[in-house]
Amino acid sequence: MSLYHEAAEILSSSSNSSGSLKSRVFGKKNGKAPPGQLYALVLESAKWSLVLKEVIEKTELLKLERKSEPLTPTLALLLVHDLLLAKKGIALPQSHGLRACIERHKGRLSSELTLARLRRKAPTIDALREQVERAAAGEEANYPRWVRVNALKSSVEEQLETTFSKHTRAESIQDIVTKSGRHIYIDPHVPNLLAISAGMEFAKVEAYTSGKIILQDKASCFPAYLLDPRSEDGDVIDACSAPGNKTTHLAAIIHQHRPGFEDAPQTIYAFEKDSRRAQTLEKMVKIAGSKDVTRIGFGQDFLQVDPMAENYKDVGALLLDPSCSGSGIVGRDSMPELHLPDPLADGRGGGKGKPSAANANKKKRSHDEIEQGAQNVLVDDDGNETVVKSEKDLEARLEALSAFQLTLLQHAFRFPRAKKITYSTCSIHSQENERVVIRALASDIAKAKGWRILRREDQVSGMRDWPVRGVVEAAEGDEIVADACIRSYKGDGRGVMGFFVAGFVRDSTDGNDNDALEVSVDADGDNEGEGPYLRDDDGRILRDVVGMPVLKSTGVAVSLRGVDEGKGDEEEGEGEEEEDASSDSGSGSEDEWGGISDA
């Protein structure tokens, strides 16, 4: 099957099948065309389809070539796209029948494209391209591109001087989305986060391909920042890791916090139940430069991880970002609306024929979606869309998700030395958010182990200052819990996706595990606190202005020194199951790099 037939097959199925375009193209079995080329052809042709439909109908191409089997409207759209807009033209041998039947009309097709451009008042083809891109962007056009500078490999200063040296500093997020040209805004809440104007082609940007910058929505940066893993927290678990945005963020934060004198680096145990997604996680961890501190649990279900196992005896912090309804995600990999040419159009702009099946389906689907409301389309972690037919269906689905999320959270409560947990979703539904938090706090395990909510006043400064908080009614009227919950909503002008995160803490760890952190006897032999740092009345470690802990022995904060990159190597080959699994996955995945979601 040629590239064009494979592309036509994908376009024809796009109106009634689920799954993001990317997952359908890259997950396609037995395809011959290179997935990258196929993806670009399908996406670009769909973006241009409104213009090309007009061009094809005006030239009456389908009428004139009706004997040229099998020139379908979809194939005509794809071939005319490449003839008029692709640098190398139609990717078929010159003698190929399909190529010949399109190229026969090259002159008229080109003239009609010029007329279509002039009708849209676009002075050049690039101006028309800009119009087409803007129309295809949909709701994403109202959002900046969020860029996290990876502290393991670069700094904000370096990126401002290099990758973004041509960007002008903006005063607000609104400036980023409304002003034309390239603008950049330094986020006031999350450290090392930048917002930039849309339109930059990151696939060609060195800082992106080398892992110095990571495309990650602002809200998706909240969990690792709120967890704030510090050296005294020991090892960290990322329970649901792929594709790895938060795992690599955790590594960057640990790197920035690590006090100079510390001899053993912390380990991040990153579990991912889905082996295919775990391969993407592995790639991301490698590119982000956090491989040495990360142990990936390939295909490992967090619920099967034994909290009492020796490996996890030093785990002090856990990040839980489980599968959810995805209702907060902004236009994820959305397919632009497809407009197919009418084979019976008369060239004067009036289509006589019935709407083609794809257009009819599309119309029906759009109409259905409007009636049902966007909230009723659930998008899972793979980008698969499920149109939920009724409120009852939605409730049942949310109830199932919420039960699974609560089970994960309760499992996290069992880690004997854990003192901090964050729980997050990219959902706007309170069933998956405040309700899970309230149920978790009320659970026997939370009570037995002393877990409580991380109150707003105890949160890291950027999260304390973030104004959008949990819903009081959904938190059963508990204002403290609601205020501790952090939310974001798409479309509220803050430029972020819909998201939810809450933190849990406890003052002491389990008493039966010889926990040196829990009851530590200091050098003087008195039992006045935990570890070598000074603490305030609430037991929190005192820090200097840059967050470094103050030593009891000197009364002075510890100083920073560069991280010993070689440390991770010493830990290799300890024969853990994660390590074994890791070597199995060396073959790499078919997924192209560059598709990591912002979520």
Ligand SMILES: C[S@@+](CC[C@H](N)C(=O)[O-])C[C@H]1O[C@@H](n2cnc3c(N)ncnc32)[C@H](O)[C@@H]1O
């Ligand atoms: C929302 S995504 C995580 C996104 C990720 N934290 C990031 O920021 O890149 C949820 C992931 O959890 C995985 N998952 C679901 N249940 C799991 C379980 N019981 N154990 C481990 N991973 C699980 C899913 O396969 C999916 O990749």
